[in-house]
Amino acid sequence: MNDFDVREFNDQELMDLIHLYHKIEEYLKYLKESIIEVDSNDKAE
Amino acid sequence: MTKQNDVYIQSLERMKEQIENYPLKIFEGTKKVQKEYHIDAVNQRNEYVLKQISKLEKDLDIVKSLLVGKMEKLLPQLRSDDEKKQLDELKELENMFVFYNSYGDFFSKLGFDRIFFDMGHYDELDFDVILSYLCQFIETFKLAGVSLSSKDFSYSNYVQEFMCSFFSHYKNDDFQEQMKDVFDNIYWNCPNLVVHLKLNIYVLSFKYQKKLDQYCIKKMKGLSNLNKNDSYSFLSKYEKIRKDIKNVKLSDSYYIVQKFVNNDYNIDDFLETSDVWKQKFNQFLNDCNYDDMTDEERDDYFRELIQLKYMLYEFDNIKQYDELKKDISNRFNNTDKNMFKNKMKEIKKIESLKNKLLKKYYSLANKDNHNKYRDKISFLISEINEKINTLDTLYMELEDVRMTEKIKNSLSNGSTIYDAFCLVDTCYGYLKHFFETKMELKDSNKLNKMLEEFHEFVYSGFLVISKSVNIFQECSIVDMINHKCKLFHINLLINEEDNLDSIKKDLEFIEFLYYVGKCYLSVSQIKFICEVKTLV
Numbered sequence: 001m002n003d004f005d006v007r008e009f010n011d012q013e014l015m016d017l018i019h020l021y022h023k024i025e026e027y028l029k030y031l032k033e034s035i036i037e038v039d040s041n042d043k044a045e
Numbered sequence: 046m047t048k049q050n051d052v053y054i055q056s057l058e059r060m061k062e063q064i065e066n067y068p069l070k071i072f073e074g075t076k077k078v079q080k081e082y083h084i085d086a087v088n089q090r091n092e093y094v095l096k097q098i099s100k101l102e103k104d105l106d107i108v109k110s111l112l113v114g115k116m117e118k119l120l121p122q123l124r125s126d127d128e129k130k131q132l133d134e135l136k137e138l139e140n141m142f143v144f145y146n147s148y149g150d151f152f153s154k155l156g157f158d159r160i161f162f163d164m165g166h167y168d169e170l171d172f173d174v175i176l177s178y179l180c181q182f183i184e185t186f187k188l189a190g191v192s193l194s195s196k197d198f199s200y201s202n203y204v205q206e207f208m209c210s211f212f213s214h215y216k217n218d219d220f221q222e223q224m225k226d227v228f229d230n231i232y233w234n235c236p237n238l239v240v241h242l243k244l245n246i247y248v249l250s251f252k253y254q255k256k257l258d259q260y261c262i263k264k265m266k267g268l269s270n271l272n273k274n275d276s277y278s279f280l281s282k283y284e285k286i287r288k289d290i291k292n293v294k295l296s297d298s299y300y301i302v303q304k305f306v307n308n309d310y311n312i313d314d315f316l317e318t319s320d321v322w323k324q325k326f327n328q329f330l331n332d333c334n335y336d337d338m339t340d341e342e343r344d345d346y347f348r349e350l351i352q353l354k355y356m357l358y359e360f361d362n363i364k365q366y367d368e369l370k371k372d373i374s375n376r377f378n379n380t381d382k383n384m385f386k387n388k389m390k391e392i393k394k395i396e397s398l399k400n401k402l403l404k405k406y407y408s409l410a411n412k413d414n415h416n417k418y419r420d421k422i423s424f425l426i427s428e429i430n431e432k433i434n435t436l437d438t439l440y441m442e443l444e445d446v447r448m449t450e451k452i453k454n455s456l457s458n459g460s461t462i463y464d465a466f467c468l469v470d471t472c473y474g475y476l477k478h479f480f481e482t483k484m485e486l487k488d489s490n491k492l493n494k495m496l497e498e499f500h501e502f503v504y505s506g507f508l509v510i511s512k513s514v515n516i517f518q519e520c521s522i523v524d525m526i527n528h529k530c531k532l533f534h535i536n537l538l539i540n541e542e543d544n545l546d547s548i549k550k551d552l553e554f555i556e557f558l559y560y561v562g563k564c565y566l567s568v569s570q571i572k573f574i575c576e577v578k579t580l581v
Binding site: 011013014015016017018019020021023024025027028030031032034035036038 | 047050053054057060061064069084087088090091094095097098101102104105108109111112115567569570573576577580
């Protein structure tokens, strides 16, 4: 067994951390998709 | 969810709302003003989004390193030192195994049966292997106190010619190349040279049997403090270490986690809330289910189901070796008491004829004017070859007779399947020939693998049925298994012809479930490890 107390790893906290990771991924995906391309016609004028 | 995480996720949601509600258009002013505003707003919004992306990427890295840190701390380490110690111990016992196995004779203990059998199948052998067999044979004799020379290899004129070169080049740097040339030259005159060599080896082995037997005893004593009578305790130790190694692979946390990480099992099937494991367990229970049992009752059931798994595997293996069992029985029941004597008589007669012909050959071939007798010499050579071919068949038959004698002498009416399998496990030639003919396997590698599997099976340390069932009596193993199931309230009834694969697989799952339950990590912690492993 590893020389640490597994009780320091609360199951719920571990799962929450994973959940947080996936949430950040989800928002990152949203952010990347929400960049608006500026219309070239707009630019030309 | 921790408060801190909650607050953070809420901030992300607010950020999203802000982006979605960002005013990108105005409706006042000229079209040009409206367009300019729009471009400006889009750029500002994009700038904000990019800033958020950069921030979130940093946050993601932080969370990822936190996850990896926790995962690595949780991840069980391979106890390689302990495992190496066990494997070294097994290796040491493997080296001693042949010498401690009381069923083996000097011929098998010294590996001569392998040489004899393989050289009989020389068309599948590389010349280097044949050469290494000859070296092994000569070196083993040397260790036994017998220094062989070319004079000992006089089975035929070709053997004599080959072995004279062998000893003159032995241990030279170019030994292999030189011998290859010698072999190629002789081969054109005598394509059966390997058979001649093989028979010479066979005859020499039995000529020096007494010395070789003594060497085997000396070797056994030198390997450990155990004496011959300790063969039983040696085998128990040998089986135990093999069993322990297997158990470690099943129960050690490192291997348990690896099985999930490698997708051999799905961790979700093992969650407390999953029906999968419960259904698999409950299907074997009579009139009760997992939820209604005490921890002690569950543990008992687990142990019985695991034992049942091993019994079903054993049953399938015994079925696979059914022909072998029949052959052992037939040999045991053979009533011919003079088989060996009669076969030896036949051999001696032909050996004497062959030796006379060989003597005649040398008397003519050594004459100064031997060319004058060329036709006679050719005739003699063909006669000698013919006699050696007959002798080859007779010696193989003698080996077969020796096998029957060994079975009759080593086994008794009370012998179990295990006793009989331990005995034939020492007989390389018999077993390989048996698998080759009865199981119609020709590929030498596959045959060797079958021999290994057979040895693994016999000495697995998990055998229960084979150690209690008499090999010579009709006994329904199916009834034994069904009886055990009934006795321990296990809901299973099998028939002789049933395919047990899916039942064995479910029992294997239950065995794994048992060890997962004993693991110091919780299923959620293992799930966490698996999930983080997919992220990195």
